[in-house]
Structure formats: structure tokens, C-alpha cells
Amino acid sequence: MTVLYIILSLPAFWHREAWLLALQTYAVIGAGAIGGYYGACLQRAGHEVHFLLHSDFEHVRDHGLSVKSKNGDFALPEVNAYCLAAGMPRCEGVFGALKSPANELLPEILPHLAGPSTVVLLLQNGLGAEPFIAAIDGVREVMSGLCFVCSRKTGPGRVRHEDYGMVKFVEYHADNLARPVSDRLLRIASDYTSAGIETQTAEDYLLARWQKLVWNVPFNGLTVTLGATTRRIVEDPSGRALARTLMEEVRAGAAACGKEIAPELVDQMIRNTEVMVPYEPSMKLDYDNGRPMEIESIYGNPLRAAENAGARLPAIRCLYEQLRFLERRRTKDH
């Protein structure tokens, strides 16, 4: 956060810094809480960014993007907006910032955007998307950006960035083994840094994904089933006990899949959540607004991976089935 603070206090400096580097062109698929926020930051820092939009296309084409951020508000009145992937240029980086239930659109989209030297970088929670993306025609290199950010889309082309913001970059390897961080990954991470975004890099994609689940598994689902913010959950003894149990089961699932998560991460995630803004994660917003929840990527896929490896995660399964029930019931009610 200190680094972030220094960068943010010197906007003139880091804009200049960014221009000193060879700039990369980026495509962003989806301009919601994640794609809209990070894409806008990159464009503000001078990068050429192309946004593929669906429902918000006309609004963003005509009015651009606007970001309300705890680090300072800004607007981009003009952005490169597209409603069809076929009309977009091939870019050095393609950021998949859809919700996971929409990943099924990627086999239609990515072949238009991915050239021989394109990195497809998935800005998404949960488990299981990278192998699917890596198998799409024309996709050569897949990376993941795990976003530790509280942000939400508040309207067409409008994003509110509420807290945090760090992105952890890591390369996908089909054998699930760790590899030293590549120059390509460092270059993308450096572009994010130069855009005022705190970044980290990691060597083990599967470990990083499971670590991220330590927070996402308890708080995405419990805010839905308990109808409460993260703050209310960690401040309540039962809510905190539930969160801890679910976090420990994520650790057990990771261990079954060969990835060790330090026990201290559980305490750290509880503490972070205590001091964080009272937050409604994306799954809660999706549920409240009648959009599909990311149930399979955050719950179903990790559960199946762990159970196939011989682990039982009964509290996670309990929450998973509750969420599936709520999703199905809502669909029937509408």
C-alpha cells in the first residue's frame, strides 16, 4: 500500500514513466467491476485499450467510462468500444473479465483477438477456466490475474472502486507445476504498476487460485445465504466460525490437490475482512440483481477437484448446494 501511495502522489511522474516503456495494446472483454476498472486505469496511463461490450456498448461508445475510486475519481469520455469481437484489432494482451458463467462465449470471441504473440489473461475468480481457455483455437499463452479488489459496477460504463486493488499475476501451465515468472508476465504486471495498480507475481498458478479461494469461498456464498455484508459476518461469532471452517476446508482441498496453504492465511483473511469496508462481493450483487452466480467456478470445480483427490469438504458442499438451490429457485420465480 506504501508503493501505491507513492505512485498515486506522483501522477505526473508515473504517466511519464509509462511513456518511456514500449506500450502494449490491450483488449478487455467485459467492462464491469473488474474489466472496467483495470481497463480504465490502463487507458488513463496511456495504453491503447479496446473494450468489447455487450449490454453497455452504446452507452460506453457515446459516453466513455467513469471510475469513482478511493484513490481519486476519473472519467474517460472516449474509449474504443466494440460490440463484436470480429471488428477488434489483435492485441498483445487480451483480458478476459467476464463472469465465469459467460466463459462459454470465449470460444466465439478469442479467435478474433488472439494472434501468435497474444497473451490471454483471465481476470476472474474460481477454478477451472484456464484449461478450457487454453484449448480454444488460436490461444497460445494463458495467464491469470487474481484481483484483490472491492469494486462494483454501478451503471453502464460506471465503476465504483471501494477498497484494495492488487492484482496477482501468474502463468497457467497445464501440468499445474510452478515455473519461474516469465518476462512477458513481468511486462504486463509492469504496465499495471505504471497504471497505479499494486501488483504481485506468483510462480504457481494452482496454488495462487486455491489461496484466492480462501477468501472467496466463505464470503461470496455466505453474503448470499445470510443476506449480509462481509463486515457483519466477521463481526458475528457464528459468521466468523463459519468463515473459518470454510477457509480450513479450502486449505484441505488445496492440500489434497498437492498445494499447501499456510495456516496463517486464514487469520490474515479474517483480519483483512474485519478492517475492509462492509462489502458485498460480486456473488451477492449478482444474486440480488438476478444475474447468474459464479457457483461452479468458486464452489463446484474446487469441490470436484478436492473430492476427486479424496478430500471431503462438507461445509463447502453444504454452502454449494444451498447456492444451487437459491439460483434454481430464483430462476423459477422469474
Place this chain on the structure above:
Amino acid sequence: MTVLYIILSLPAFWHREAWLLALQTYAVIGAGAIGGYYGACLQRAGHEVHFLLHSDFEHVRDHGLSVKSKNGDFALPEVNAYCLAAGMPRCEGVFGALKSPANELLPEILPHLAGPSTVVLLLQNGLGAEPFIAAIDGVREVMSGLCFVCSRKTGPGRVRHEDYGMVKFVEYHADNLARPVSDRLLRIASDYTSAGIETQTAEDYLLARWQKLVWNVPFNGLTVTLGATTRRIVEDPSGRALARTLMEEVRAGAAACGKEIAPELVDQMIRNTEVMVPYEPSMKLDYDNGRPMEIESIYGNPLRAAENAGARLPAIRCLYEQLRFLERRRTKDH
């Protein structure tokens, strides 16, 4: 059900039958869905029944009780209504038909009602109340009546009986061992039968309580956390899977406490719930109407008993903590 049908088709006959027996006097503590329904049936059959009421006292004193039942509606314009236990006669049977969070009132009430030959019979779900009641001054004999009934209080002195109705009678013994059914228990059960209520008797109090939990643990809590009727839950694959998991954990908890429940009971409970009216159990009604839920008797006490005996019941614990959170949050919201 055949027996019940024959009885109900011959009202003149069973009213006469009832008078042939030496009638017992009964006190009913609480005249809601359970006490109101069974107490009214007993009074209609000719028994002397005394009702101890709280919020509904004046209404019931002035207007009596009315029952809408799938077996035929009836009204009792005059009942013996009391607002203080001190004014009531000592009876042969005292039926504790409070919600379990109100059991703390019983040490004030029971010494007024229990004479040397009084049976205190608890019409209540969950685990853990009998040892508490048996320790109250003046209480000699404690029995339990497990009510397999769908009924609800619809207003002061008004009960709607929706489905089922069987009561299983069993004596409490502090050593938790089975004993042959006593004549006293048979006599009370016979009074219920003569009042048109299907009855069973059992020899093992703790086994009967755990068996009853096989239904109560899944459906009381899930109807609250999922905001749905029992029908919706069993008709949904995730709801049914959750119910089954919770039922199997009840079996595991019972086994840890030395009580074996046949695996077939799980299938039978699922099937019963499929054909039952779409039902909102008492816990759902309590939650929706801002009344305390029976969380400790249905979840906390069985969990602690099982965990003390070395069993882990993670799905039940998950549901328990969710319910405690919801109860606490609601209290804060009001």
C-alpha cells in the same frame, strides 16, 4: 391412517367410548399449534382440560378455541383458560407445549401444577429438555410426546391442522435406556386415541428423539435459510441432497450416542415430505414472525451430544451457525 379413518367415521361411537373410560384431567401449557390442537381434541372428546395462556389469555377466555382441520373443523366456545399457573388445579397430566426457548418458564409453572401422581409430558421437538424438567421441584414423572403433525397457529385461539397428526409417546429415563411401556403411558396414549388422534408408543426415549430429528434437522433449518417450503426443498436436486446429508449426519450423531437409526428412515422421511402438503415448519414461521427459533433444542443440543461422543456433524454445524447468525442479525435489525 386406516385406524384414524375408522375412528373419524364414527364420532358418536368414540365419544361414547371415551366416557366409558375413567377420564383424566389435563393441563396444557401453551395453546399454539401443538397445545391448542391436541388440547382442543382432548376437550372435544370429553376430557377436562385447563389451558395456561400468555398473550392469548383474554381472547381464549372470551371466545374459546377454534380448530380448522383436514379431519373436520370444530370450535370450543368455552375453555378453562388461565393466565397464572397458581390458579390452576393439579391435573393427572401436564402437557408442556411451549416452544423450547420458553422452557425456562417451567420451573415457575410446574410446581403449581404437578402433584404426587402427575405426569409431565413434553410436546416439543429437539433434545435436552427432559433432564431439565425432571430436575424441577415437585416433578416426579416425565414423558415425551413426539408430534408428527403439520399444524400452525393462525391467530389467538385459532389453529390450522394441515396434515398428519400422530403422537409417539415415550417415557423419559435418566439413564437413557429403553424400558417396557408403562400402564400410565398407555392410559394417556389411549386418551389421545379416543380423541381421534393417531398414536404410537416407544420404549427408548433417546432413540425416539433422535429419530424425530431425522426430519426436524433438515427441514426446520433449510426452510429458513433457503426461504422455501418443504415441498420445494425435496423437489429440488440440491435441496434433496442437502436434506439427505443432514439426515445421514443425524444418524451418525445418534449412533455416536448409542442409538441406531435404520438407514431406511432417511428414504422414508424424504418420501413422506414429497407427498406432504408444501409445509413451513414452526422454525420458519417463528423466523418470519420475529419469534425466537428453537435453535438450541433442534441443533445445538444434538450437536454437542454428538461431538462430546466423538462424532463430527459438519453440515449440521454449518446450518446451526447460519441459523444463529440469522437469529442474532434479526435481533439487531429490530
